[in-house]
Amino acid sequence: MAKLKIAKYWADCCGGCDVSLLDIDAKILDVAKIADIVFWPIAVDAKYKDLEEMKDKSIDLGFFNGSIHTSEHEHIAQIMREKSKILVAYGSCACSGGIPSLANFTDKESIFEWVYHQGPSNDNPRGAEPGTRAKVPEGVLSLPMLYDKVKRLDEVVEVDYYLPGCPPYYKRVAEVIDVVASGKLPPKGSVVGAKDKALCEECPRERKEKKIKEFVRPQFAKDDGKTCLLEQGIVCMGPATRGGCEARCIRANMPCRGCYGALPEAIDQGAGALSAVASIIDSNDPVVIEKVVNQIVDPAGTFYRFGLPIQRVRS
């Protein structure tokens, strides 16, 4: 069998998805046996031009990390789509926008204003700002355009599979590689490397169906180390989030923030989380419930931590 051709690209991302592939440790040697990596900026020296010169559909498997925040990200997403037989949205940013999509709470103008002018360490008497075309004495330099909003990958190209997580847990990555090697791929559009059930199913903490009277922020909580965090009044995204990560944050005594994304039947992860937190409040009185829910600070930034752009229905 001919070796598979694999490509991996990062757009607006942190590199953690690349590390997650390294963290499969010695198994990476198995990947090298079945595949050649033809494009992966963090590790090999292929340039954009080499990618552009590849034949359409000549890449067997394209992994795309990161969300779309510049004209360059969108351009490379389109090329990766053209060149790849299978395109995988790898990690929370490509799947649902991820933490970079918190930028959708603001806009490009506000980001520029703070970063280049108002921020306290700026010394910018000329009021300079980066531009898509900059004249320097030797010629003209260009930069990609920064978009006003951050998009998930499937807002700009068709995506075949979704591998969520921030980053995807290396054990799930290894399993997905085994599936690829076996050739037994699930139907297109599937979420891979994650469970269809809520994170609570794999959480080690004890649930007592206890109701709460107030919410408490993690730094003020007296966590007993055993009981469900929500039942101790600590906001946890577990009930509204897919499992697959083995609840590693919760095992470190910190609440889930939802990086594995919305449950299969839910379109809106934040709405799911809101109904979960409302249902645990010890009252049937809507006024009391509203009062207690209002104790949650920054609900938007908590319930939509990893996916502000996905709240529109995925077509």
Added chain:
Amino acid sequence: MGKRYTIDPITRLEGHGKIEIFTDDDGNVLNAYFQVPQLRGFETFCQGRAVEELPRIVTRLCGVCPEAHHLCSAKAVDAVYGVEPPSSAKKLRELMYMAHFVHSHIAHFYALAAADFVVGPHAPVAERNILGVVAKVGLKIGGEVITQRSNAQKVQEIIGGKATHPVCALPGGMSRAITEEERAQIEKWGISAVEFGEFGLELFNDVVLKNKDYVEVIKSDAYSLNCHNMGLVDENNKVNFYDGKVRVVDTKGKELYKYAPKDYLDYVAEHTEQFSYLKFPFLKKIGWKGIVDGQESSVYWATPLSRLNAADGMATPKAQKAYEIFYKALGGKPVKATLATHWARLIELLYSAERWLELARDPEITSTELRADLTGKIPHEGMGILEAPRGTLTHHYLTDEKGMVQKVNLIVGTTNNNAPISLSIKKAAQGLIKKGTKVSEGVLNMVEMAFRAYDPCLSCASHSIPGRAPLVINIRDKNGEILETIKSE
């Protein structure tokens, strides 16, 4: 007509970058530009968040050094609440961080830098990668590299929940204690990490320092830069990564400043250029003098080399010995050879491993007293500084009285080095590309080596990557038309 060389994207580094080189009519390099083609806006979108969530949000600035951002943010939120974590919590944070440095420095040296030295700067492209390194040093060592990096990741996972991205630090402390069983495992891995750290320096000595040609390249002017030096030091002016004061030593080795995190705005400012989204930090008291080096310039570097230059020594015995050998071999302080940054990184790797072992054996390390009492504390403003693997990292937060974030300012490791990287690329290009030079792939690799010294890249991945894709450079005229394409073999 002058020529223009474009490298896009530059590869085998963490993040996005682009290089443009301009020559005059004769083919001598006029100037070179290092451009960063994106801006992510973290400082703006962290506004409105709850401050205790920032350590878990800012990790996504970098998936290669998330522990640096997590812990720098934790120090800033401690300061926002005006609390000091218990000493046991600080030690646990530092233990996780030492394992992080071991992981990061292993990845950078063995997978990325080693090829240029162990295999050689002019070796055929197909061999000049981690596989070539393994072929030269043997499979046994290659396997050991994977094992040691993996152990370091596992220590971070035990303490932090996840190695990428950790979740354990809260305002005033840590979320979870380690058990005695976990401690014993961390200690065991620490012993072998120290041995591996010593091995790295022996390897560098045998392969690089015993080779006259390499030593000549390291000491050459094309790879030297005359910058001021920044680094965090402890109360004895020894290198420290987690805590202390920032010390700045000038190009002649004299202390210019030593400041606490809360005073950073008196010492550092940032300049903006139109051609890059990345700002250019400089020493504020000197003032912006442009992208130039020298004693009169305000450009400083913040790298493993500058950290050694800015300190009086290392706080652990084996690393201290290595530090003394380093300066004896390179003619005293400060060292200005950019490529010596790799050697400095290996000394830091040994220090991190030794410190990891010290902390794993500290009687307090399994303590469950991990949180400061926040009762009655009114959050307001806080700064945190630590050394990220690639340079000094500063986080500065301002909140309302409920701890909701109003302002965030960040000066990130690589950002410090924006001007030095630009200068190093220009100097290497000027030294190597001259009238009549055939710009071969080997020459281009020598230019790339200039920025690689700064780069904490993750290429330990490349140990599994067969071959290496070709490097392409387009030579364009001033109107952007392609005149010639050079492709490596």
